[in-house]
Amino acid sequence: MKKANTISKFNQISSFTNAVYHFIFIIVTICCLYPVLLVIGISFTEEDSLKTFGYSVIPKVISFESYAYVLRNSATILNAYKVTIFVTIVGTILSVAGTALYAYAISRKEFRYRKFFTFFKFFTMLFSGGLVPWYLVCTRLLRINDTIWALILPPLISAWNVIIMKTFFATTVPDSIVESARIDGASEFTTFIRIVCPISLPGLATIGLFVTLSYWNDYWTPLMLTSKPNLANIQLYLYNILKNIQMLQDTTNVISQQASGEAIKRLPQEGARMAICVLAIGPIIFAYPFFQKYFIQGLTIGAVKG
């Protein structure tokens, strides 16, 4: 290790280049951090000072009124939160289980039909029937629209995750372990749960994060398949607020102009909207450092072509 260090030191970039690189990335860092800090800043700023001084990361007058507003109107928000949490947890568990089982089976050479099942999944990445037939299948054939399953089932098993996971199993699970378990009389399921899963934790964590994130941030599926307000998740709830604002924004719309005075009063104020945003970002950000360790590792292996 020491030796490698001395050699690589001699092959380093110049101090000037290094400084330029740091400068570039400090700007990139600001671009990525500032918008999020701004949202948090606005959510803690008093509404009147927002109007006079404009938005800023550091509140001129600190106020918790926005969060108090959210708490007062908690019924809808709480329900949206509940939907999001339920869908994310149940969806992630089912998705990781289904993906891992599928990927493990097609990664085993003993599985006679693995080529068929690999292609079966891979083909969906190349070709799809399009939005309309998919919509008709969900609403007319399965009739899962306006149920909680509409939010969970359609995106459950993604081809991309299956391919990543298959590559992961194929490269990290040694054949000898699986074989010795078989000789000891373990069934494939036992081998999978007791031996393969524990050593594949980084891979499972990676797709777990992908899936958690996509369920948490999903507003498209509920927008497509639900119309009941009690099934709106937190993203769709935010979407609906913004939709009302944009209707009032659209100055070409005469009706909205007349209605705007009254309607604006009912909508959450700037600060409160940002407070809901903070609540929508919050849990995912907390999950971030926890997964990060696995994430890059999992991506590395998934990036190797399988």
Added chain:
Amino acid sequence: MLELRTKKHLMDGSAKTKVKKKKPYSKYFRENLEYILMVAPGFILTFIFSYIPMFGIIVAFKNIDYKKGIFGSPWNGFENFKFLFQFPDVKIIVRNTIGYNLVFIVLGIVVPVTFAIILSQIRNKLASKFYQTVMFLPYFLSWIIVSYIVYAFLAYDLGLVNKVILAPLGIDPVDWYGKPEYWPFIIILLHTWKTAGYSTVVYLAAITGIDHELYEAASIDGATKRQQTFCITIPSISTIIIIMLILAIGKILSADFGLFFNVPLEQGRLLPVTNVIDTFVFRALRINGDIAMSSAAGLLKSVIGFFLVMVTNKIVKRYDESKALY
């Protein structure tokens, strides 16, 4: 020795054929039953949500009548497609979709690869890790949240740009949501901002996997850092770049729905620069309930995308077998 091997090989072969003859199909099925049970949930869901819709593409050739069902509805030939192409905005929509995607493909390779190379060369590894972590942040935000952030920047009266940047400079506030000319830049900027972090990590992972001895040998031979980058780093990660490229070309008619639909707040005035195939299909289906037009557009999109992946893959295969997608 050679003879022995061939003999053994022959024997193996004959043994295999014997086994094949002995085992009926059902026996293979029973032997693989556990694996089949493992793929079953994924298989069923994929069949329902991906394959049935593939057969459902016949909807595009039908005059759908809900009372008669999909199969009972009368055939319509290519009427739906004719109808689609008579729609005046189609040209603009196709131009927007392909134009934005071409820019996204180029930037989606140049920016993250540059970032990844820089990050791999920065001396302070802790700082490099920190930048990497922060760059990933936008990837975690949904487009809805991004549209709130953009609104905070661009709102007419309170927006950061108008109130904090332009007002002190004495410039009149700009009605951002009413000026289509700014939006191509805003959309390209946002797309790069949101996706660069993720792609950078992917490329950086590939760069980390390159054998260090290559660089050491090169530097001993007197190669500069720039030469090392262009002669070692980029060729080494070219496989992953090309795979990402093929997949991106296959999606050239798709779009990040949230970016084009939510971020511009669905403003009608911005449609000439924000309407893409996906938003068009969505509006036709969910707002106008126009099955004919949306299914025809959706089918064309899938078929052309499929065709493009096939052709690109074939071209890549001709030059370098190992870099092709399949």
